[in-house]
Structures are given as structure tokens and as C-alpha cells.
């Protein structure tokens with residue numbers, strides 16, 4: 001579809017203030033609106049779903065000021081002058097998986113992440129579903145990478161020593177209208193690589209998921225679905241990459257690039273200038289900004305927010321796999337639909353929803369969204385209650401107007417690889433995306449005259465932090481005998497010992513924050529949400545790392561937990 005056809009479509013659909021122009025960058029959409037949704041809908045109208053020619057959004061939004069990217073406070077020369085073979089921008093699941101894949105080769109790999117830890121963007125704020133790929137159509141990058149990525153999880157979870165449950169996903173119908181076409185649908189799913197999908201009649205469905213509401217008519221069980229802890233997975237990938245030689249620089253934001261003859265020659269950050277031979281753009285919602293710096297912007301990202309709620313362990317009998325009612329699913333066009341999901345840690349996760357936002361890093365949670373999700377998902381089970389909530393979170397998806405992943409070499413920039421538009425099912429697809437991105441980097445380096453050899457010392461295996469709560473009595477005793485710190489329970493809700501917390505502070509990618517420890521070994525993830533163990537964790541960090549207690553942070557810069565004495569100073573300690 002050229003610009004003329006797209007313009008006709010825009011006019012026909014009432015987007016009279018918008019038009020598409022062919023420019024040196026590609027097809028650029030212009031127009032002005034105070035309504036962000038109008039701009040996004042004009043983008044959808046101008047775009048072709050799964051198309052390879054992308055819409056670049058240069059519309060003017062007058063409804064509010066678009067906030068700038070959150071920036072690290074630090075400014076130093078920590079990585080100044082570094083000359084990595086590959087610079088990976090972004091420490092989400094795609095960046096971490098790519099770094100690990102790159103270390104299978106003899107390469108100098110540097111990952112820069114603007115936040116203080118891995119998995120602070122979408123990779124730490126999602127449902128953790130390893131999707132079967134129910135709604136993904138042939139010809140899309142999403143389907144290609146989801147099918148391959150999904151299959152990689154069995155082996156990968158063993159190598160990384162992480163919990164992965166291939167529990168399946170159940171789609172529930174409250175009408176028999178679609179039942180006659182289900183044998184055909186089953187065949188279609190088999191052809192799409194989704195395995196032996198089972199049609200469950202009402203009786204079998206209720207026996208399988210007994211908490212479902214009466215009145216559901218039948219279900220489809222997708223055996224290839226699974227769940228994983230998304231931040232645990234991302235950190236494990238990063239740790240494995242670090243063990244195999246990749247370097248990580250946190251609080252490091254890419255701010256600009258110098259290009260020459262269609263190649264990136266240097267990359268400026270707040271921690272110095274780097275001279276990479278190849279660059280991976282895995283910056284999530286900021287991939288378009290990175291592409292622009294490299295003179296290779298040919299797509300646009302429109303952020304799409306989603307909110308999830310986590311319920312207390314006591315609700316876990318509500319769901320054996322993960323389920324969602326199809327009539328509820330139909331209400332949202334651009335989400336995998338979410339549902340009620342049993343997490344690998346024995347909680348229930350409810351959500352997410354999906355709505356467009358002009359704010360790329362809006363992680364706030366609004367009660368109206370939570371309530372809407374409960375109303376929607378409550379159609380599947382009477383057992384869903386908001387009063388069982390222990391916490392909420394929101395994440396932002398990096399969607400393109402074509403609704404597909406972009407995994408390819410730069411179109412104008414010769415030493416850049418894009419992993420952009422990685423919205424859902426990006427967690428599932430990440431391991432497969434990483435394989436291709438690493439291959440593309442190797443090709444770029446080879447074309448540049450570098451001999452890329454396999455890394456004979458690559459070790460795929462990484463050991464997780466010991467989990468006292470998962471051990472039997474004999475194992476616990478042995479651990480405690482070796483190190484009594486494993487007998488000192490700090491987090492009562494999740495049964496986490498001091499030994500585990502200390503271990504979390506000394507991993508291949510170390511952490512020094514309360515949230516970093518929480519993501520690595522779960523103190524504060526339980527019902528009290530750290531009310532009891534939070535101060536104890538801070539004290540352990542202080543003692544173990546030699547940081548004054550008042551300097552221990554919850555998360556990024558400015559999140560110090562203590563800011564003064566309450567009872568007038570020295571005599572009260």
C-alpha cells in the first residue's frame with residue numbers, strides 16, 4: 001500500500017486531519033490532535049497489519065506534554081573508551097537473552113541499561129505466560145518467534161535452574177455457538193504448531209478447573225502454554241550471560257550516536273562514550289528513539305499499558321492452569337486477553353487490560369482499571385475477590401502500528417540490529433529472537449572482517465539461589481548445618497532466610513537494593529508486602545555490603561528508605 005492508498009483510507013474513515021507522506025525515512029503520518037487515541041487510531045488506519053512497510057508517527061499531540069525518558073542521576077566515565085564487539089542497549093528479557101546468545105561466540109559484549117537493574121521495563125511487569133500463540137497468524141514475526149521461543153523453555157529452564165510450569169492454558173466458552181467448528185479449529189491449531197489441543201465438554205471442563213462458574217459450556221485446552229516468573233527469567237538470562245563473560249553497565253542511558261557512512265562509530269552515554277563494532281537496539285518502548293539516533297528510524301512505537309493484580313497464596317486453588325472466558329477475551333482487540341493465571345510461585349495473577357497511553361513509563365495503577373479487570377475476569381469464576389489482593393503493578397507494551405515484532409538489521413545503518421515492537425508475546429518469543437539477533441550481529445562483524453569463533457568455554461548452566469521454603473527437612477538441616485544463616489527466617493510470608501538474601505547480594509549480576517533482593521529471592525513478595533521484612537532486608541544489605549543504612553535504597557536513585565531519626569538523635573540511636 002503506497003501513501004496515496006493510505007490517505008484515501010484515512011479520509012474514508014474520518015481521519016480528515018491526518019495524512020501520510022513518503023519521505024527519506026519512510027511513510028510518515030502527520031496531523032494534530034489533543035486526543036492521543038485519535039492519533040493512535042489514525043496510525044492503525046494508515047498501517048497494514050503485519051506489514052513490512054511501517055508507519056512513522058510524526059503527529060503533534062497537544063493534549064498534554066509527553067514526559068521525557070527517566071534518566072539515571074549518575075554522571076561518570078565508567079565505560080568511557082570501551083570498544084565492545086557488540087553493544088546491547090536494554091536490559092530487558094530481549095537484551096539479556098541476546099547477551100547470553102552472543103557469549104556462545106568469542107565476543108566482547110557490553111549491555112547498557114538505564115535503570116539500576118535488569119527487568120525494570122516490560123520484562124519485570126508482565127504476566128509470565130509462555131503463550132501457545134492462540135491468536136497469532138501465519139506470516140507474522142510474532143508467530144514465528146512465539147512458536148520457536150515457546151519450545152525452547154523446557155531446556156532453557158533446566159539450564160538456567162528456574163521454575164517453569166508447562167501447565168497449559170484453557171480458553172473457556174459460555175456459549176455453544178462455536179462448538180461445531182471446534183474440530184476444525186483443533187486441526188488449525190495443530191497446523192500452527194500448538195500441539196494436540198483438547199476440546200473439553202462442560203463436564204470435563206468443570207472437573208479440570210472446578211472453580212469455574214456454572215454455566216460455562218465448553219473449553220479448549222492448549223497443552224503448550226506455560227508460566228514462568230518473568231523477572232526471575234530475565235535475571236537468570238543476564239546472570240548466565242555475565243558468567244560467560246558479558247559485561248553489564250547499569251544506570252547507563254544511551255543519549256546519542258555518531259554515525260559515519262551508514263555505520264555507528266560511537267555511542268554517547270551518561271557514563272562515557274563507547275565505540276562498538278555492532279549495536280543491538282533492545283530498548284523496549286524507546287527503540288524508536290534509539291533508531292532515530294542511528295539515522296535508522298523506519299517505525300514508531302505507541303505505548304500500550306496493562307495492569308495486573310496479584311492475589312494471596314490462599315486463592316491458588318482457584319486455578320490449575322490459566323483460564324479466561326472467550327466472551328471476555330473478545331472485548332479487547334490488542335491484548336492476549338489475560339485471564340486468571342496460577343503463577344510459578346503459587347499466587348494468582350489477574351489481568352492484564354490494555355489501553356493506549358502517550359506515556360512510555362507510566363507505571364501507575366488506577367483503581368478503575370483494577371476494578372474493570374475484576375469485573376471482566378470475574379465472569380469466569382465466582383471465587384474472584386478484590387479483597388484477596390496483595391499488590392498491583394502496571395507495565396507498558398512497545399507496540400508498532402503494524403502490531404508485529406521488528407527483528408532485523410538496520411535498513412540504513414549497517415551495524416545495527418533492531419529488536420523492536422516486542423510487545424506480547426515478547427517474553428515467550430525472547431529466547432528465539434535472541435538466537436536470530438546474535439546471528440545477525442555475527443554476520444555484521446564477519447562482514448566487517450572479524451573472525452567470529454565459537455566460545456568453547458560457554459557454559460549454558462547457571463545455578464539458582466537455594467530456596468529453603470522448597471526443601472524437605474533433611475535438605476534444610478544440611479543447609480543450616482553448613483551455614484546457620486539459612487536457618488534465620490527473615491521473610492515469614494514467603495519463608496526466606498538470611499542466607500538466601502546474602503546469596504542474592506553476591507550473584508554474577510550483584511544487586512544492592514531492597515527491590516533487587518526481592519526480585520532475586522522473594523522477601524517482600526508475600527501478603528505483608530515487606531511490612532515486616534523490609535527493614536530487616538535493608539539492614540542485611542547495609543551490613544553485608546558496607547553501605548550506611550540511610551543510603552540503602554528501595555530501587556533507583558532517590559529511593560533511600562531512611563531520611564532521618566524519629567526520636568531526636570544520638571541518645572536514641
Ligand SMILES: Cc1cc2nc3c(=O)[nH]c(=O)nc-3n(C[C@H](O)[C@H](O)[C@H](O)COP(=O)(O)OP(=O)(O)OC[C@H]3O[C@@H](n4cnc5c(N)ncnc54)[C@H](O)[C@@H]3O)c2cc1C
Nearest residue numbers: 090092094121122123126129254284306395425426427428
Ligand atoms: C502488562 C503486560 C503483560 C504481558 N504479558 C506477557 C505474557 O504473559 N507473556 C509474554 O510472552 N509477553 C507478555 N508481555 C510482553 C513482554 O513483557 C514484553 O514483550 C517483553 O518484556 C519485552 O522485552 P524487552 O526486553 O524488549 O523490553 P523491556 O523489558 O522494556 O526492556 C527494555 C529496556 O531498555 C532500557 N532502555 C530503554 N531506553 C534506553 C536507553 N536509551 N539507554 C539504555 N537503556 C534503555 C529500559 O530501561 C528497559 O529496561 C506483557 C507485557 C505487558 C506490559
